[in-house]
Amino acid sequence: xxxxxxxxxxxxxxxxxxxxxxxxxxxxxxxxxxxxxxxxxxxxxxxxxxxxxxxxxxxxxxxxxxxxxxxxxxxxxxxxxxxxxxxxxxxxxxxxxxxxxxxxxxxxxxxxxxxxxxxxxxxxxxxxxxxxxxxxxxxxxxxxxxxxxxxxxxxxxxxxxxxxxxxxxxxxxxxxxxxxxxx
Amino acid sequence: xxxxxxxxxxxxxxxxxxxxxxxxxxxxxxxxxxxxxxxxxxxxxxxxxxxxxxxxxxxxxxxxxxxxxxxxxxxxxxxxxxxxxxxxxxxxxxxxxxxxxxxxxxxxxxxxxxxxxxxxxxxxxxxxxxxxxxxxxxxxxxxxxxxxxxxxxxxxxxxxxxxxxxxxxxxxxxxxxxxxxxxxxxxxxxxxxxxxxxxxxxxxxxxxxxxxxxxxxxxxxxxxxxxxxxxxxxxxxxxxxxxxxxxxxxxxxxxxxxxxxxxxxxxxxxxxxxxxxxxxxxxxxxxxxxxxxxxx
Numbered sequence: 001x002x003x004x005x006x007x008x009x010x011x012x013x014x015x016x017x018x019x020x021x022x023x024x025x026x027x028x029x030x031x032x033x034x035x036x037x038x039x040x041x042x043x044x045x046x047x048x049x050x051x052x053x054x055x056x057x058x059x060x061x062x063x064x065x066x067x068x069x070x071x072x073x074x075x076x077x078x079x080x081x082x083x084x085x086x087x088x089x090x091x092x093x094x095x096x097x098x099x100x101x102x103x104x105x106x107x108x109x110x111x112x113x114x115x116x117x118x119x120x121x122x123x124x125x126x127x128x129x130x131x132x133x134x135x136x137x138x139x140x141x142x143x144x145x146x147x148x149x150x151x152x153x154x155x156x157x158x159x160x161x162x163x164x165x166x167x168x169x170x171x172x173x174x175x176x177x178x179x180x181x182x183x
Numbered sequence: 184x185x186x187x188x189x190x191x192x193x194x195x196x197x198x199x200x201x202x203x204x205x206x207x208x209x210x211x212x213x214x215x216x217x218x219x220x221x222x223x224x225x226x227x228x229x230x231x232x233x234x235x236x237x238x239x240x241x242x243x244x245x246x247x248x249x250x251x252x253x254x255x256x257x258x259x260x261x262x263x264x265x266x267x268x269x270x271x272x273x274x275x276x277x278x279x280x281x282x283x284x285x286x287x288x289x290x291x292x293x294x295x296x297x298x299x300x301x302x303x304x305x306x307x308x309x310x311x312x313x314x315x316x317x318x319x320x321x322x323x324x325x326x327x328x329x330x331x332x333x334x335x336x337x338x339x340x341x342x343x344x345x346x347x348x349x350x351x352x353x354x355x356x357x358x359x360x361x362x363x364x365x366x367x368x369x370x371x372x373x374x375x376x377x378x379x380x381x382x383x384x385x386x387x388x389x390x391x392x393x394x395x396x397x398x399x400x401x402x403x404x405x406x407x408x409x410x411x412x413x414x415x416x417x418x419x420x421x422x423x424x425x426x427x428x429x430x431x432x433x434x435x436x437x438x439x440x441x442x443x444x445x446x447x448x449x450x451x452x453x454x455x456x457x458x459x460x461x462x463x464x465x466x467x468x469x470x471x472x473x474x475x476x477x478x479x
Contacts, residue, residue: 058206073242082397
């Protein structure tokens with residue numbers, strides 16, 4: 001009996017220890033850029049939630065579409081109303097895995113090149129997406145930076161001919177998150 | 184002892200279950216915790232329904248330049264080119280001071296009138312962590328008719344040409360495409376045409392919009408004047424039109440029986456009978472300029 005209890009205790013502790021492999025942020029930054037000769041459009045979201053499970057090499061993001069801020073109020077309204085349709089599709093998510101976990105040591109300070117592959121869902125469309133970036137581990141905290149591009153057409157985001165020269169077909173997305181161990 | 188280990192086992196299982204959970208599920212649970220109210224946005228496309236105000240404000244730091252036109256009655260026939268020979272207009276500048284407060288000034292050719300208004304958003308329709316079924320705004324307008332007095336020999340006061348109006352705007356966005364608005368209104372005249380006329384005129388407006396596509400909506404607006412609080416010989420203002428959005432512009436195209444473009448003129452001094460062809464074509468062009476950039 002004593003042995004059983006000891007076993008249970010040890011496994012409980014190990015599971016507790018295991019759950020500390022999860023890192024989280026509530027104020028990650030995701031911004032996007034559309035560059036054309038007519039107009040540059042930039043939107044920034046500073047309320048992105050994301051988690052990394054370093055033991056499994058999993059990474060997930062949840063982005064509220066309504067929380068993107070723009071230089072012009074009308075851009076924000078059109079972004080929500082006409083393009084991303086945020087009432088219908090309030091959230092964009094990414095669910096992926098590090099494909100090179102063997103070359104990242106999440107427990108040791110340092111800078112690592114990372115590749116992530118997974119499903120990006122927005123505007124109700126799920127697409128396979130790969131992104132490369134940099135993981136920096138320092139004092140038990142993780143920061144992740146990445147830049148990648150997507151095609152609007154892949155996500156069924158229409159670009160009416162009237163504004164086609166003001167909105168780029170490919171959008172650059174920048175991610176910048178500082179993770180802390182999840183308590 | 185047996186019970187203790189059972190409890191421990193249960194605790195253990197709950198931990199195990201938690202750890203095995205999908206990371207996405209875990210993230211969802213976390214985001215659920217700090218959910219914010221979800222405010223209704225873009226209840227209407229622009230700050231005016233047709234003749235009158237909508238609950239929309241221009242954003243903070245944004246200047247809205249509006250040019251409105253009304254032509255003559257279409258039943259004037261070919262001789263008047265169905266009203267196009269006659270035109271009256273209003274030029275206006277609106278500015279958003281904060282997210283909930285905007286001000287504006289304008290000048291109408293009709294009766295050479297100047298106007299200024301302030302509009303404050305008191306309640307915002309929201310769902311989620313805070314639920315509010317409606318958006319409520321208050322608008323106060325002051326109008327000054329600079330047209331020369333009819334009888335210059337009489338002792339005239341400039342205050343006789345001042346008019347005030349107060350409105351409550353109660354709106355709800357029922358769905359992506361349908362929004363409705365109710366507008367109880369009081370207009371005060373310092374000087375009225377005859378002794379029998381009331382100085383305070385009461386009316387209730389109703390209006391709404393139906394979105395026909397992402398960039399076009401059909402709007403309707405009607406003001407009912409309370410029988411004892413109106414001028415005799417006036418009719419109720421009715422307007423029907425389209426909002427057409429093209430990038431930085433909103434183009435409004437409509438038909439109405441009203442001539443003026445400020446509260447007292449379109450609500451209380453409309454004389455046309457819409458259903459007898461006293462209809463004016465009108466349009467408004469709104470162009471916004473970002474004066475002060477918000478901090479991102």
